[in-house]
Amino acid sequence: MAAGTQDTDAVNLGQMNAALAPKIDDTYVKINPSTATAAVATGGAMAIGGNAQATLGGATAIGNDAVATARNTTSLGFYTSASGGAATAIGAYAEATAEHAIALGVAASAGHAESVAIGVSSTTDRDNSVSVGSGKLQRQITNMAAGTKATDAVNVSQLTPVVNALGGGAAIDPTTGAVTGPTYTLVNGGTQTTVGGALGALDGELTVAKGNIAQNTTDITNINNQLGDLASGTIGIVQQAGAGADITVGASTDGTTVNFTGTAGDRKLAGVAAGDVSATSNEAINGSQLHGVSQSVADAIGAGSQVNPDGSITAPSFTVGDGNGGTTTVHTVGDAVTNLDGRVTINEGDIKNLADQIGNGTVGLVQQDATTRDITVAQHTDGKVVDFTGTDGARKLIGVDAGEVSATSNEAINGSQLHGVSQSVASAIGAGSQVNPDGSISAPSFTVGDGNGGTTTVHNVGDAVTNLDGRVTNNEGAITNINQQLAAGQIGLVQQDPTTGAITVGATTGGSSISFAGTGGARTLSGVANGVNDDDAVTIAQLKATGLIDYTGKEIAAVTYDDITLGSVTFGGSGGTALHNVAPGLIASGSMDAVNGGQLYDLQQQFAQQYAAMDGRVGALEQNPGNGGGSGGPGNGMGPGNGTGGDGSLVVGTGSNAAGSNSSAVGQGAVATGDNGSAFGQGSVASGENSTAIGQGSNASGNGSVALGQGSVADRDNAVSVGSAGNERQITNVAAGTAPTDAVNVQQLNDNINSVRSQIDSNRRDSNGGTASAVAIANLPQASLPGESMVSVAGGTYGGESATAFGISTATRNGKWVVKASGSTNTRGTVAVGAGVGYRW
Template identity: 30%
Template sequence: MKAFLNRLIAVEKTIGTNNQDTTAAHGRIVRNSSGTSVSPRPPFEVSVLAIVATALFIGLPVPAHANTFKSNEACDSAGLSAVGRSGVPGESAQPTDGSGTYSTVAGCNASGNGQLAATVYGGYSQVTGEGGSAFGFMTSAGKWGTAAGTEANASGTASTAVGFGSVASATNSVAIGGAGGDGTTPLSAANSTVASGKGAVAIGSNAVRGAQASAADAIAIGGQASASRSAAVAIGLGSAANNANDVALGAGSTTSTAVGTKNTTINGTTYKFAGTSPTSTVSVGTAGNERTITSVAAGQINATSTDAVNGSQLNATNQAVTGLGKRMTTTEANVTTLQGNVSTNASNINGLQQNALQWNSTLGAYDASHGSSAPQKITNVAAGAVNATSTDAVNGAQLNATNQAIDSVTNSVQNINSGAGIKYFHANSTQPDSSATGTDSVAIGPSASATGNGSIATGSNAIANGDNSIAQGTGAVAGVAGSNATIAQDAAYGSNASATGGSSLALGANASVTTAGGVALGSGSIANRAAGTFTDPISGANFTTALGAVSVGLAGSLRQITNVAAGTQATDAVNLSQLQAAMSSLSNSIKPVAPTPSSGAGNNASSANGSLIAGNPSTYQAPVANAANATAAGSGSVASGTGSTALGNGAHASGTDSVALGNNSVASEDNTVSVGSVGNERRMTNVGSGVGGTDAVNVNQLNSALSQANGYTDQRFGQLQQSVNETARNAYSGVAAATALTMIPDVDKGKTLSLGVGVGSYRGYQATAIGGTARITENIKVRAGASLSAGGTAFGIGGSMQW
């Protein structure tokens, strides 16, 4: 015991000497009694020494009374001892006594306040409740509390405060971390690490403020983290959990009030959800700073599941819905046909039953009942022909086959979501593999080639040569091989489309652009007119273009441009409505004249009301255009809608901005074009391939799009399956690696170092791990290990402090 006291006094002398005359604020450079500039020991070092001293005391058999320690070293300029109260300068002072039974008190003006089992180590530190422990300068601990670090305060019952200025003020609360600032900032509760709620935990600090958990059972981890409601959890720099039971994950994440969603309505059907009354929320970001949640395992999918689902599950649902729509259309057609066949068979059977089989004199007819009042069977009926024109009777076997077919169709419809026959993606090719040699390039399809940096080539033999170029479609070419990055960024979409001019776009099968900045829209379109200076053929003025031309066709194969918005600037395109308005304005500026028809058949004339007259004047009915900007042409034609056009004998256009084309055509709805009427429809032939999103498409385009979609989805599914298999292999290897690490035994009590080897296996994948555990002190352990598996190398390290 005496030897131990001598060791402790030696430690106290060292600390006391290094801290003489330290009246400045904690964490600053001060001077000792000799005038030499010194730095006080860091609060953590003092705390560790105090913890070691306390641990040694616990292990010694001591009498049940308070312990005091004396020292001949002065603790301040007034001549105090290293452990004691203030005294007269130059005189020795009486050491602080431990006050309570089983107490230990050491430090200048340290006090146990007469508490039972109090442990105090550090100048001006104190314990205010039994069983409290205070380590460090100006620390304070309440009943059963533990405070370690300069000005740490554990005033709550059984609370723990570790770190400079940390505060644990509620029962069972824990505060670990210092106060914000760089050593010059005054200490305050606003910038300290504070746990002020019962059972609250606050860990971490930065230069601004420590973590703060201000409600019961709240947890705040990270500098400036805040958990202000009961059981709330905030993890990360500046995170904030603002409602009870909320969780804020990640730097800057904040939570708001949870909002439930009870149901949704799709196509008139309302679907109810599970988990519609959330009591709290989990946030991984904040408005404007959202985060994705990655590596999410597939959640359960059923009527009561509240699991999160990942992108692959939603993609599978989307693909299933698309496939279901196609198959339902086919299935419904088959069922309709089958029902028609069954109806025909039933009609045939009913007719057979009405035929005379045995003569019944009472009934005056042949009867299958054979004199019995009960219906009778007709057996040994040969199988009748089953086709659209058959009038044969069918037997039970034929009807059973029909029933089986109906049951099969029904089962197919009922099981279509989970049936194994649905295929999403396919790839079927023996052509050479694709090649992506440019930096960050992508190539998809047989012999597809992406040589430009950041380029994308999609489709058989698609070639993307220029940097940042895109070639999509069979044989599509974007950019010139070896082109400079400053003139790249070409894009070609469509089979055999070609964009080589630099910053050019070719959209459509066989579309071609050869000029810089040119655009070719539509199948077969060619854009070869370069930028330059041109002369207006009407005004004779010269104008200059900076980019290549936009083409929607080629010489001899022209296209209309539809759905053109009204132009507003001098260089905008104008639409038909604007042209009609200009024509109307011009017509109104010319004095109308009365019709002057000639006597010959087939001559034309114009009327005074803005309409046009065509045909034989002796038989025509005057066209009527009686609305603003309306035009009527043809005998008996009427344009009564604003901005409407009626062209053809008897054509009627009553809808606003409507067009009726052809004899007797009717356009009664706004913004429509009609080429016939109800019961007198016309086909539109020689329709060019649509280019814009609202253009009409022809049958060739429809068939081509369907074929391309089927090929693309088949290919993508194969790639997705391969990616899923690779992910599964890595996941299984990772589980084996984690298992191997956990199999390494820990260091035994009383030992300092432990090394071990572990193995693990999961679903046929194995891993081997090596690791070790080191006991740094009685209370601190460090553990590290590495594991090798087919999926890669896993490494882990951790440490713990126990008290």
């Protein structure tokens, strides 16, 4: 068959092969837009897409107007820009402008060194940061595993035990994420809503106790001064057996109190040697011992506590959070010394009783009432000091009963009382605090977090409170941020754009499926709008409208088009499909109706009758030629009329004309005027030389042309026509062509098109695999610090294909040179390798 030249011409195998050959190349597939500026790639870079630019070594720009202008940059998507060294921008309008910055998502922007912007419209605001939103658009981060390292993020499940450990009703709202602070009810400190406040209240009570201790110190000093006025004593209440011997007071009398008060008030007790400080000691202690105790207490409390000249301790200043992000200063410890305060109160009463008894002595400055048996010291004289100092120096005051401990007490306390006070303070402080032999308290050791995932040791309450308060304040801010981002749909797999309201699911993560199944099985997804795009979900209403399912949702065995062009329908079944109950189609010029078996049967009968009649007429003609006779030469004619014929012509039918030499005109009004022409059918015309017209009204005017069928027109030389303009016909039952000039049938064409599609698809997948390899290699991290080496692995995916890349890199000790080699393999089975060296200044 000759090669077709018009839109409706059949094509031969040679034409088809010639047309397809330049379109297929197993080595690459190239697709360029027809109107855009060609892509630009230089220096080992790669650029794909109209106006795409990759201008330095290792740069990759894929997408219309994508730009990668620095070394080792990657820009994927429409109008993306990667201009910082080794930066990556993925998603339409995404930009990464700083060194090693990464922007992932539509309009994402990473403009700071080593920063990452993830999600639509996300922006970075500092170096070495990861942003999942912007100043106006925050997102939650969901499905986050619990952090294990010092620099890991913590999730709500990790924060919950911290809040629970605060006690006092502290809790996290499971719906809103809001944190409810604790409430502590203290016996003497009222109701406190912060840990710092509670500790502050306890500190207040401890301050009161310290004041009481200071007052006791004053009282004891007065007693010492008053007793010092007794120069010596061999008789009476105060006695000394001899030089160097111990002095006794009321050793041979009863009574439980020694009172040093005089007319001028209380006296100091001076020259008192340091008494033993133990749980069983009853020896008096001196001012230096008490000062040591006060100093150790101040050191243990910390927070600026100091010992005043009068032995009192200044209140500490704890700076703690006020629960609203600010701070407040408290100056007490509170109930931590409730036990100590009770004991001191008892001591104060005992000291008062002892003072009353001393005031009623019988002789000398030290007297004892004969009735009450109380001993007094210089009750009726002035002076403010009792000095026990002797020739050997200061003396211990032993046999001292426990004095009253209160804010107004002036009674002496003994070593066991002070030891008890010190022990209670040490126990309240905890953390290893102990009472030393001299009554002082050793500093505690609190092991607390250092804020970076590790621990540190502090040695006073103030530092411990400051540490805890700072970390709790940080946690409060972190919880608030997480709650705000969760509530705004700015973090997590399910997010909502604050401008468009569009909800995305896993937009920045991998995966190819979403499961809605729960513990009760599959769920119904409702509220779905009718899909309009190819990858939109369709609704039941849409499926019902197509006739694919019935009103119950059950599938219907419906027949559908092969593709969206609606150009063909292929029936299933290995042996073909019968189409029953087909209505008679219109048989007319331009009709595209299907015809049924009955119509074909009628046509077959009509042909049979016509052929039978023709066979009879031809037989009669052969037996008895008619007198229709030809003219103009020796021709043959049959039938009535005045048909004419040329040399060697055949004329059959009224008004037929076979004027051409060796021509044939068969049928009423048939005309064959071209030499060797043949016209068969009423009104058929074969006017071209060697032309053939078969069918009523057919016309073959081109030389060597053939017109087949009613009304067919062959007006070009050496052409075969089976119709006319506007009345085209199919040629059916065509055997597969084998020679270059043979006609091809639809099966052959479909096979070749499918082969082309398969080859194009294979090339496309190969290209996607290569792109995935490029993505994987582009995401390989590399050594950047001087003297550092790195082995890395990365993955990439593109167009349904994936790739794995491996790399090794090293930086010289001076940091100037970086050497890198990498390789990748993808799901298409291809392998890529590369190496490079860079110099920085």
